[in-house]
Amino acid sequence: MFDVFLDFWSGLLSEATNPQKRVFIGYLASALFIAFLWLFFVEKLKIKDATSVIFSKKIWFSKSSKADFKLLFLNRIILSAGSVAVVSQITISTFLYECFSSQDFVQPLLFYSTPAGVVASLFTICFFLLDDFSRFFVHRLMHKVPLLWSFHQVHHSAETMTPFTIFRTHPVEGIIFLVRTSIVQGVVISLFIYLFGNKVDLITIFGASVGVVLFHSLGSNLRHSHIKIRYPKFFERIFISPGQHQIHHSVEQQHYDKNFGVALAIWDLMFGSLAFSEKKEHRFGLNTKFGEKQNLLHLFFYPFKSASQTFKLTFKFRGRF
Amino acid sequence: MSGLKKYGILTSLLAFSSITTTHASSEVYANFPITLKGYNGDATTSESYGGQMARHMLHNGLKKAASSGNLAKMEMYFNGARSVPILDPKSSSKFPVKQKLVEELSGGKTLTKKTYKGKVVGWPGNMTGAEVIEFMMKKAASVPKGVDSLTGYNYPQLISKFAMGAVFYNQACTNYLGAKKLSPNSKPNDAPYKKGAKYTGKEHVWDEAFGYWGAAAHTLTLSAKESYEVAKKKNLAAADYNKDGIVDAGTEMTYAHAYYASGFDKGGKTNYLETVTRAFVDGRQTITSAKGAKIGWNGRSNLKKNASIICSNWEKVIAEAVFKYAGSVYKDLDKLNTIMEANGDTKKAFATYAKHWGEAKGFAMALEAGATDRSAVSAKLTSLLGYGPWLPNLSQVTDIAKDGSYVKDEASSLAAYQLHMLKIQKLMVDEFKVAARNNDMLGSMDDLAAKLGGSGYAEND
Numbered sequence: 001m002f003d004v005f006l007d008f009w010s011g012l013l014s015e016a017t018n019p020q021k022r023v024f025i026g027y028l029a030s031a032l033f034i035a036f037l038w039l040f041f042v043e044k045l046k047i048k049d050a051t052s053v054i055f056s057k058k059i060w061f062s063k064s065s066k067a068d069f070k071l072l073f074l075n076r077i078i079l080s081a082g083s084v085a086v087v088s089q090i091t092i093s094t095f096l097y098e099c100f101s102s103q104d105f106v107q108p109l110l111f112y113s114t115p116a117g118v119v120a121s122l123f124t125i126c127f128f129l130l131d132d133f134s135r136f137f138v139h140r141l142m143h144k145v146p147l148l149w150s151f152h153q154v155h156h157s158a159e160t161m162t163p164f165t166i167f168r169t170h171p172v173e174g175i176i177f178l179v180r181t182s183i184v185q186g187v188v189i190s191l192f193i194y195l196f197g198n199k200v201d202l203i204t205i206f207g208a209s210v211g212v213v214l215f216h217s218l219g220s221n222l223r224h225s226h227i228k229i230r231y232p233k234f235f236e237r238i239f240i241s242p243g244q245h246q247i248h249h250s251v252e253q254q255h256y257d258k259n260f261g262v263a264l265a266i267w268d269l270m271f272g273s274l275a276f277s278e279k280k281e282h283r284f285g286l287n288t289k290f291g292e293k294q295n296l297l298h299l300f301f302y303p304f305k306s307a308s309q310t311f312k313l314t315f316k317f318r319g320r321f
Numbered sequence: 322m323s324g325l326k327k328y329g330i331l332t333s334l335l336a337f338s339s340i341t342t343t344h345a346s347s348e349v350y351a352n353f354p355i356t357l358k359g360y361n362g363d364a365t366t367s368e369s370y371g372g373q374m375a376r377h378m379l380h381n382g383l384k385k386a387a388s389s390g391n392l393a394k395m396e397m398y399f400n401g402a403r404s405v406p407i408l409d410p411k412s413s414s415k416f417p418v419k420q421k422l423v424e425e426l427s428g429g430k431t432l433t434k435k436t437y438k439g440k441v442v443g444w445p446g447n448m449t450g451a452e453v454i455e456f457m458m459k460k461a462a463s464v465p466k467g468v469d470s471l472t473g474y475n476y477p478q479l480i481s482k483f484a485m486g487a488v489f490y491n492q493a494c495t496n497y498l499g500a501k502k503l504s505p506n507s508k509p510n511d512a513p514y515k516k517g518a519k520y521t522g523k524e525h526v527w528d529e530a531f532g533y534w535g536a537a538a539h540t541l542t543l544s545a546k547e548s549y550e551v552a553k554k555k556n557l558a559a560a561d562y563n564k565d566g567i568v569d570a571g572t573e574m575t576y577a578h579a580y581y582a583s584g585f586d587k588g589g590k591t592n593y594l595e596t597v598t599r600a601f602v603d604g605r606q607t608i609t610s611a612k613g614a615k616i617g618w619n620g621r622s623n624l625k626k627n628a629s630i631i632c633s634n635w636e637k638v639i640a641e642a643v644f645k646y647a648g649s650v651y652k653d654l655d656k657l658n659t660i661m662e663a664n665g666d667t668k669k670a671f672a673t674y675a676k677h678w679g680e681a682k683g684f685a686m687a688l689e690a691g692a693t694d695r696s697a698v699s700a701k702l703t704s705l706l707g708y709g710p711w712l713p714n715l716s717q718v719t720d721i722a723k724d725g726s727y728v729k730d731e732a733s734s735l736a737a738y739q740l741h742m743l744k745i746q747k748l749m750v751d752e753f754k755v756a757a758r759n760n761d762m763l764g765s766m767d768d769l770a771a772k773l774g775g776s777g778y779a780e781n782d
Contacts, residue, residue, distance in 0.1 A: 020774035089770050097766075101744070107736045108743055109762065112655065127773065135782050155781045166780045177780065189769050198764040202772045209773065262782045 008076050019208040022166060022216055031163065031221035038229050059226060063294040064159040064285075070296040071154070072167035079174050087179070092186025093193070100194040109197045119192075119199040127188045127202070128211035128263075134184045136267040138176065139260040146314075148176070150307035154299050156249060159285040163221035170303050215263045224249075230277040240265045243277025250282040348541040349562075350531060350602055351572065356613040357513055357521050364519040368605070371427040373489075373532025374571040378423045379432050380484055381409035381576070387477035392462035399454060401431035410570055416554040420570045437487040442699045443686040445708045446721040450487040450690065454480055456725070468675060472718050472727055473710035475672075478679030482642070485577045486687020489533040490635055494692045497530035498628035503621065510608060511615045523608045523616055527624075531601045534635070535576035538562070540598045545586035548594060552580035582638045585757035591641070597634045600627040632692060639687050640753035643702070646681035647745040648760025653677055654711070654739050661713060671713070678710040681745075698752050705745050711738040 015021040016028075032054065039050035059065060101108060111119075142152035151170040158165050169177070192200045205213040222229055223245035230236075230243040240261045248259040258275035261268045268274035285291050290302055353368045383398035385408040397405055405423040412418040420426055437450030444453045461467035461476030468475045501507050508514065508522030518525065539562040540548055550556035552575035560568045568574060575583060582593035604627035607620050616624065653674035660667050685702040688695050709718025709727070717732035732738065743762055749755045758765065 022780060089773075090766055093766050093770070097747075097763075101740065108740055109651075139782055166782070169781045173781070185770060185773050189766050189773075193764050193766060193769075197762045200764045200769060202769065204772060207772070212774070 089185035370532030475679035482683020
């Protein structure tokens with residue numbers, strides 16, 4: 001058991017020092033800084049008041065926030081073993097590369113003469129776009145497909161939000177996210193290497209993709225917080241503001257199934273699910289029986305019960321035809 | 322004399338004797354003491370691999386001779402003769418070399434008697450290793466500078482790269498480091514290698530394998546870059562280990578696969594030269610520590626472990642070379658295609674392409690000569706590279722007729738042949754886990770995946 005705790009904390013520490021991760025200490029610091037600026041200059045709060053809003057005990061030590069960490073711990077145990085079983089991006093890219101090589105329509109290294117800088121820019125942009133779209137799309141499915149919602153509702157049962165609410169994820173959902181990541185990376189890597197060969201590279205800052213660094217440095221951690229940062233409407237049609245994501249977590253009915261996007265708002269705009277941020281306060285969580293409890297066993301087991309009921313209902317419904 | 326004084330003198334004497342006694346450094350393949358029981362000659366060290374170094378001279382000379390188109394000269398280096406001059410490394414004022422004749426290292430040596438005796442899959446005509454080299458030599462003599470522009474064969478490259486594998490790699494890994502020679506009763510350690518020898522059976526078996534590797538005795542005191550410069554005759558200070566102002570071609574030079582290993586290692590991704598050389602030193606120390614007795618169970622296990630390290634890494638070095646030159650061929654074809662589309666003069670570009678193809682083919686054929694059965698890989702390599710290079714008139718050598726002339730047939734498109742080169746690179750990665758990957762045309766999927774951050778843990782958006 002001691003080893004499990006040790007792994008947990010060393011894992012968290014390695015994430016805090018890895019610029020590829022959202023909870024990297026630098027991104028958390030930049031989020032803190034942005035939150036202060038917002039509360040001080042826009043919300044016109046005094047420094048003392050801004051501090052108490054940001055570090056509110058009611059939020060950080062709520063049952064909901066504690067449940068975030070419990071789920072994080074559970075996921076570490078389950079997914080550290082499970083990730084081995086999930087198909088890796090290398091397996092997918094190798095398989096796809098083989099597929100590309102076996103066709104005669106597009107020859108390999110077709111664009112090999114393209115300058116390396118252009119290739120790296122294209123690769124970085126394409127990966128960012130495909131990754132962001134796939135996150136949007138999978139997120140949308142999580143809400144629209146009842147079986148998937150059974151598990152995603154765990155994340156939405158958060159009544160208070162901190163940057164660590166990103167870890168409030170059911171393990172089944174976690175596996176779905178791992179598969180999504182592997183597929184996206186596998187597709188982009190294999191396609192680019194097939195067409196551009198050894199010139200493919202990722203533009204990085206501190207070893208992480210420039211897209212990731214920009215997104216997280218500009219306050220992505222405030223998406224899951226009570227700091228309601230809003231952008232002008234023009235920008236909110238392009239980028240999802242923290243305030244827009246908080247609407248996604250709102251219990252109000254008019255906010256249901258809005259703003260599935262992560263970095264870009266264009267996908268929501270295209271699929272008709274975009275909502276602009278609002279100045280008024282939102283209540284987070286679920287207006288359901290499931291949302292009433294925050295204990296780990298409930299959050300872990302109830303989704304399976306809910307999923308099996310959904311499955312049975314679907315089966316019953318289909319059986320009538 | 323007080324007890325303290327006695328103790329002081331005793332320890333001083335012991336310290337002095339440990340300095341003056343001949344013993345091997347763990348970093349240099351030299352100064353291994355005589356352990357053969359009953360030896361009463363004048364020699365003070367037991368290592369000896371002059372015959373192998375003589376063969377390195379013969380190989381270097383054969384490559385040069387193949388470029389001259391002189392069959393008699395080629396025969397002299399392949400079959401051996403008296404007073405054979407060393408053509409490479411040739412002494413110069415910037416890089417003086419001690420020996421001028423091959424026999425100064427060892428007399429009566431040949432390459433032909435030590436060439437791979439199996440049938441070579443990668444070359445048409447169902448020939449043994451020696452027959453392939455003889456055939457190539459005759460062909461080299463019939464074309465200017467050993468390069469046939471009609472078939473695309475660059476014989477000096479083909480002969481050299483294949484011979485390195487068919488002689489050095491083959492002899493070391495299938496013969497000297499093979500299970501038979503490492504068994505206690507074959508070339509035993511408690512008897513001389515041959516009558517009158519200063520070394521035991523096992524000592525010499527191990528030395529001979531080391532000689533074929535081609536590393537300088539002091540390789541472990543050098544960086545990969547320095548070893549590479551030594552092979553290129555560009556770093557006299559690094560080569561001249563004993564600081565006598567002259568390079569000993571038998572102990573202070575880098576040759577053959579050790580040279581290729583240094584070339585890959587200086588890129589920083591691999592450590593073949595040190596790994597193999599250290600395994601040789603380690604194995605030799607194990608034999609020396611038996612002090613002329615039969616090698617025991619632990620000693621034999623250690624030798625087998627080191628032999629396995631040596632041969633697996635040696636094979637990887639050859640596979641790295643196949644990988645590298647497949648990439649070169651790909652690039653050459655790109656250039657050739659551009660010139661052809663512009664109706665330009667392809668002579669120079671074609672010569673470069675033929676040279677690189679010859680290197681890729683020679684190394685690919687060399688992979689057949691190891692102890693591990695690589696027949697499946699060789700069949701794939703033959704199918705992908707072909708018996709001859711792709712030619713701009715869309716033809717390719719497919720066989721050898723009874724009269725020894727080449728048979729050509731229609732070849733695939735240039736793009737399809739380029740794809741074959743990519744498949745060869747992938748084959749080398751899959752089969753041999755090559756890591757240096759010079760001229761990598763595919764890039765590294767692993768590196769990109771790592772940069773993208775891997776799959777990570779579950780995070781919601």
